[in-house]
Amino acid sequence: MSDLHLKGPEELNQDTGAHLHKEVKRVWRKGAERLVLDLAATRCMDSPGGAWLLKISDFLRKHHARLECQGDRGDVSDFLRLLAPALTSSPPLPRKRTGIFENLGGVLIAAATELRQFMELSVDAIYWTLIAPFEGKGFRFNAFVDEVHEMGVRAIKIVCLMNFLMGLIIAMLSAKQVESFGLQIYVANLIVIGFARELASVVTAIVVSARTGAAIAAELATMTVQEEIDALRGMGLNVSQYLITPKLLALIVSLPCLAVLGLISGVLGGGVWGVLVLGFRPSVWYTQTMEAAYMDDLTQGMLKTLFFAVAIVMIGCHNGLRVTGGSRGVGLMTTRAVVMDIFSLICIDIVFAVVFYYILG
């Protein structure tokens, strides 16, 4: 029924083996379970011949069939006995296929687990930042100052530059659009409202997440990999209190300040374009800008930065502490932290836009 029969050559060696291999492939048909090789005529065989037998057996195994040798004698039998373990090992298991639901479920479970870990860490960190100091459980003021310097003060230059350029570009592009209506003076309104409500906080947060978020993830990941985190825990320190709290508070304080500086730079960038290229007098541009600026816009924009700050620090810490697998893992987690940071910034931004300008506005 599903057996195939072949006769072995007189001498099984490199050439005849290759030929036999070809022959097997030629006569092979789907669904066959067994190939019977009649070796009654075979007087002798050598190692290349044996290797070809293995190759044939591998080929059959791939198709879930087996090789059976019959009628062998003398030296050939001895040789076959040596090969037997390799020839008779079990056929490979068919590859396990996972269905779409299994995959989807796996992804969801992994995401839920990670979200739980993230929330646990965040709750712990927020407790140690906002509540514990008032219960007299200590606060690392020096570390906080260092972090403000590192995260805030040292980011001023880049934040201002980025916002300035953004202001310049937006003024340039929008002036072109309103040129035909002669409304270029309203570019001043556009810039100040846009930056106060949205751009200053978002651009600043993106710069900071690339700068500080990555640094936090890398720092904690390196400490985890080098067992420093374990060493701290071993000495009875709470990682949230010792490492995360100063960072969290520092960014909560610094990010709104940076965003205000960003706002000023952005408006300045727009003004530079307005005055130098569009040809308005500085006093005109200034008056127009101040008329359009409302405190409410600024408050809403700045309120967002508090949430951005928490997101940047917590995502950085979360990814840093999750690292596995040495220095390669550090790089992976740093990248992951930045991607997650920016994604979460946009999500928070959407929530704010919907709440303030759609529902409340």
Added chain:
Amino acid sequence: MSIEVQNISKSFGRFKALRDVSLRVDSGELVALLGPSGSGKTTLLRIIAGLDAPDPGPNARVLLSDEDVADRSAGSRRVGFVFQHYALFRHMTVFENIAFGMRVRPRAERPDKAAIREKVTQLLRLIQLENLGSRYPSQLSGGQRQRVALARALAIEPRVLLLDEPFGALDARVRQDLRKWLRRLHEEIHVTSVFVTHDQEEALELANRVVVMNEGRIEQIGTPDEVFHQPTTEFVMKFLGNVNLFHGRVESGKAVFGPWRIQASGGASKEGAPARLFVRPHDLDILRESDGSPVAPAVVRRIQSAGPHVKVELEMQTGETLLVELTHERHKILQPEVGEQVLVSLRNVRIFTEDYAI
């Protein structure tokens, strides 16, 4: 200060790192956890330290000084932990690293500045780095860093000292020195210590007792002499040094391996049961002429005479290779040559039959 773990299991996903492990370490002992990688030794150490939690179980307990510490955090266990890669804080000097554990204690328990300074100086003297207190870890050699890590662990006056492959990242020469140094240190301060290693030589040389682990289980606990000379399982025999393996069978109460019939002293095994004979290379001897004891013929294949012993590789008639270690004196008397036909005799063997060791 004793350590005791009872019925501890730990799995990571599907991987079972520890399977129902129980162990007691008495006060003042220096115990080695020895095993290949993946045998669960580091996991056990981390569970003792409180850095990992064991799987919950009705009888699973971790006791320090006969007191259950399951729900105590790592910090409150007063355990000194030394990590394989030192885990020194990079931005702190050696002095600050050692002082760190004392400085971060709650104000009520914190020693005053002078006391901390004195304690650190004393520890620096102990680790023989008195003049390097103001250096940063990156300015130290590996051996020096590991000693600083040890001092940092000792600074909190731990009740137990746990060392995770303390010398794993160091080169052989430094490792030798540090081993001696740690041995002396332990004699001096007598703190209950457990260290993890995969280096059998290190375990045998340093420890009072050795715990051999494999695949999450304890294979044997004993003094270095016991585990080396009276291994109770094949794994222990194989793991502690080179062995030659022969396959044979039990025939009328004796284990038979080629020309050798060895009295199975511990009680008869089933007739015909397969048996395995383990012989350490130094327990084999090479003869030119039979001295009456059972011998097997073999051919010399390779001789390596550099090192403390002369290693001779022999090929038996069955095609199996044997490793024999001769002393240099014996080698001088024999002067075997490659390709020469010689006789092999046994001195000291261990047999493992199907069900138990003889």
